[in-house]
Amino acid sequence: MQLGQAQFEQGVIVDVDIDSLVVEGSPRSTGEDQDHIQALVEVWAPLPPVLVHRQTMRVIDGVHRLRAAQLRGDDKIAVTYFDGTESDAFVLSVESNITHGLPLSMADRKRAASRIITTHPQWSDRMIASATGLSPGTVSEIRRQAAGDTLLEGSRIGQDGRVRPVNSAVGRELAGKLIRENPGLSLRQIARAARISPETARDVRNRIHQGEDPLPKPRVRARPRPRTPAEETSRDRIAAAEQAISTARIAARVAAVDRLKSDPALRFSETGRTLLRLLNIHTLTGAEWQAIIDSVPPHCTSIVADLAHEFAGVWGEIAARIEHQTVEYG
Incomplete structure (x- = not known):
């Protein structure tokens, strides 16, 4: 989420x-969890400071920690302030409650996404997805329902902070016109004017130099031959078995990550929360991953594939080092 580091008093x-703090407007519809509060009361180690919106003194993150302090009879509590709008404070509250502590339910995440779409309509689906813990496809569907199946025109801010057109075809057409009329413009100048990435601008320029249209032609897939009844039955059975195995693996993965999220040793340390955020990424379903894969632009496929291979190697190395450490110190 790109709320800006200057809005936090880093390290302060x-x-x-406690009586000066306000508890309202939480994205959690089920209210406070008394068991979780009691568990925090019994934690002897210092808990992380509560995050508070300075302008309203509303607790953004840490209501359960606040309640635990009240049960202990404390008059004061450690606080870190956030300076920003109330709508940004709500986004931060949602993001905080999907990365540590007691996770938000799926229904709460969807309600939060609907609200963020209203308050931050210029944000891309991926940016809102990163703040709510949903898939970009789910956010897109929520946006379509909120807009009555009419998508917003113009541009949106992506997760990287860059502004891009909702319809990339518009940006490509504009880039093509700029290249034809001003061949001396740099790729960055073209990208900035057309609100596309420099790589897209490069692709458009190469197409024009080769006498092609700035817009890539849609891929035409060859029609598969009709399958025989025997092939149909056999392949359907294989597909159903593979789907069942995949679903079971995802469920086991989600359960394992949820167990780690409930561990105070990870929840209440910065490095532990970083690990939980990384692991949570890999609890997406196959359909959600496919939606992400389908959204990769053609000119980015090789880069994304190379990075995926590299990151897979990184995780493999991490697994080996953790296993080695377990053997050495276990």
Whole structure:
């Protein structure tokens, strides 16, 4: 999420009166979890400071920690302030509650996404997905329902902070016109004017130099031959078995990550929360991964594939080092 580092007082923690804090507007529809509060009461180690919106003194993240402090009879609590709009404070509250502590339910995440679409309509589906813990496809569907199946025109801000047109074809057409009329423009100048990435601008320029249209032609898939009844039955059975195995693996993966999220040793340390965020990415379903794969632009496929292979190697190395450490110190 690109809310801006300047909006936090980095490293500044202050003690404030508990009675001065406001608890309202939480994205959690089920309210507070008394068992979780009691578990925090019994934690002897110092808990992370509560995140508070300075302008309203509303608790953005840490309501359960606040309640635990009240049960202990504390008058003050450690606080870190956030300076920004109330709508940005809500986004931060949602993001905080999907990365650590007691995770938001799927229904709460969808409601939060619907609200963020209203308050931040210029944000891309991927950017909202990163803040709510949903897939970009789910956010896109929520946006379509909120807009009555009419998509917003113009541009949106992506997760990387760059502004891009909703319809990339418009940007490509504009880039083509700029290249023809001003062949001396740099790729960055073209990309900035057309609101596309420099790589897309490069692809458009190469197409024009080769006498092609700025827009890539849609891929035409060859029609598969009709399958025989025997092939149909056999392949359907194989597909159903593979789907069942995949579903079971995903369920086991999600359960394992959820167990780790409930471990205070990970929840209440910065490195632990970083690990939980990384692991949570890999709990997406096959359909959600496919939606992400389908959204990769043709000119980015090789780069994304290379990075995926490299990251897979990184995870393999991490697994080996953790296993070695377990054997050495276990």
